[in-house]
Amino acid sequence: MIRQIMKGLPIAAVALGICSGAALAGKSDDTLVWATDRESAVADPYYNRTRELVIIGNTVWDNLLLRNTKTGKYEPNLAKSFKWVDNVTLDFELRDDVKFHDGSPFGPEDVIYTVDFTTNKEHGVVTLKNVDWMKKVEKTGPHSIRIHLEKPFPAALAYLGQAVPIIKRGHYDKAPMTKEGKPDYAAVKPNGTGPYMITEVVPGEKIVMKKYDGYHKNGPKGTPQIANLVYRTIKEGNTRIAELLTGGIDWIWDVPKEQAEKLKATGQVTVENAKTLRISYIAFDVDGSSGNKAFMDQRVRQAFAHAINRQSIVTNLVGAAAQVINTPCHPDQTGCVQDVTGYDYDPEKAKALLKEAGYDKGLEFDIYAYREREFTEAVISDLAKVGVKAKLNFMQYKALREIAQKGSTAVHQMTWGSYSIPDASGCAGVFFVGGKDDPANDPKVNELIVKAGNVTDLAEREKLYKEAFQIISTKVYWLPMFTYAKNYAFNQNLDMTITSDEIPRFYTAKWK
Secondary structure, eight states, X not given: OHHHHHTTSOHHHHHHHHHSSGGGSBGGGTXXXXXXXXXXXXXXXXXXXXXXXXXXXXXXXXXXXXXXXXXXXXXXXXEEEEEEEETTEEEEEXXXXXXXXXXXXXXXXXXXXXXXXXXXXXXXXXXXXXXXXXXXXXXXXXXXXXXXXXXXXXXXXXXXXXXXXXXXXXXXXXXXXXXXXXXXGGGXXXXXXXXXXXXXXXXXXXXXXXXXXXXXXXXXXXXXXXXXXXXXXXXXXXXXXXHHHHTSOSEEOOOOHHHHHHHHHHTSSEEEEEXXXXXXXXXXXXXXXXXXXXXXXXXXXXXHXXXXXXXXXXXXXXXXXXXXXSSSSOTTSBTOOOOSOOOOOOHHHHHHHHXXXXXTTOEEEEEEEOSOHHHHHHHHHHHHTTTEEEEXXXXXXXXXXXXXXXXXXXXXXXXXXXXXXXXXXXXXXXXXXXXXXXXXXXXXXXXXXXXXXXXXXXXXXXXXXXXXXXXXHHHTSXXXXXXXXXXXXXXXXXXXXXXXXXXXXXXXXXXX
C-alpha cells in the first residue's frame, strides 16, 4: 500500500524520507517530530512572529492565563486568580510553585520585567502590538501584581492568555553583541516555564525540545506525556509527505486538498480538515512606493476584486471548513462584522473597470507570496482572464514581510493568524492603525480602528469597525480573500486533538 501512495513522488524525496530522521521519530523513540516548510532562525516568541514560534511559544513558555478551547473562557495559568478592578486595572494572584527551566523560581518580578522590557520600543520586539496596551505592572504582595492598562482594552484577557509569555527577570541582560555592536536579544538561550524546554536550536533546520520534568502540577496545560519534541523545516511538500509515510516525521499540516484526500483514502495516516483563525488577503501598493503606479487607481484595485474568483479557490483548493470574507479579520473574532459591501466574481465588470482606468490593453506587474503557491497561482490565472499578467515571486515569509513593510511590493498575497487572538483587534488592529504594516495609512480608518479596539461596549465596537471596514472595502486597500482551513496528517499512533485556533498543543499529545 505504501508503495502505491509513494507512486508519483520524486525519487529524491522518497530517498530522503527513508534516510533522514526515520530512527528519531515515533512511538518507539518517544519522540514526536513535526515539520513545516518555514524556517525558524530564532527561538524567541518576542523576536519571531511566525506561526511556528507561536506554537513553540505556547509549548516552552507560559502566560498568566490560558484560553480553554472548549468553553472559550480564560483560566489562570501562571496566575492562581485574577479580577478586573476597573476597566483599566487588573489584579492577579500568582502561583508560588513555578520554576523556570534553569531552576530559578517564578515571581512578580518576572512579570514586571517582561512588561517593562517588551514595551520598551528601544528593545525592538517584533510583537510590540501584543504588549503596548499595558502601561505598567506593580507588585502588590509576595505573589501578587497589578497591571495598569494605557486605556480600556476589551481584548486584554485574550492577549494575556496567548501573546504575553512571561520571561525571567534579567533574561536579556547578557545578550551577545552583533557585529554592529548592538545587543542581539533574539540570540539569548531560551528559558521558559512551559511543559517543554529547548535543548538545541539549529537555525533554519530544527528546534529540539524535551519534556520539562519540573513543570508545575495541576495547571491548565496538564502534564506532558511524550519525552521529546522536534520541530524540523522541510521546505518541499512531497518530501514532508514521504517522511511522514516512512516514519521520519509524525505530524504535518498545510497538506494540499487533493493530496490530503488521497492520503485519507489509503488509511495509512490520520487526516483531518479543520478551520483556523488565519485569513488570506491581498494588499495593494496604494501609494505607488513600489514604482508601479497602477494600484494608486482605486478602479484597478476594484477590478482585481471582481476578477478573482475567491469562492472557487475556497471550494477547489482550500477546503470545506473555509469561507470567503469581506473584512480584515476572521468572522469568529469578537467585533469582526461582515456586513459591508463585497465584490462578486464578475470578469466583465473587472474588464470595464480596467478599461475605464486606461488599462484596456493590459497590465503587467509582480505579485509576491510565501505559502500555498497553488492559491496564488489560481489568483494569477483569474487575472489573466481579464487581461492582467502577473509574475509570481515566491519567497520565505521573513524576506517577504520585510519588503512588504518597505512598500516595495506592488501586490502581495499573505496570511495572518492573529496570534490566535479571538478578537478583531488581533488583525485589523495590526494592519490599519498606521505604521509600516498599514498599506493605506488612511487617517479616518486609523482613528476608527484604534477607537474600536479600546471601547468596551460590543455594539459600539461593531459600529466603529463596520464604518472602518466599509471604507477599506470601498477603496480596496486590502482584498480580504478567505479564512483558512488546514489539512493535517499525522502518525496513526498519535493521540492528539486538533483545535480551530491553529495552535497544535503537542504538550497534550500521547501515544496510543
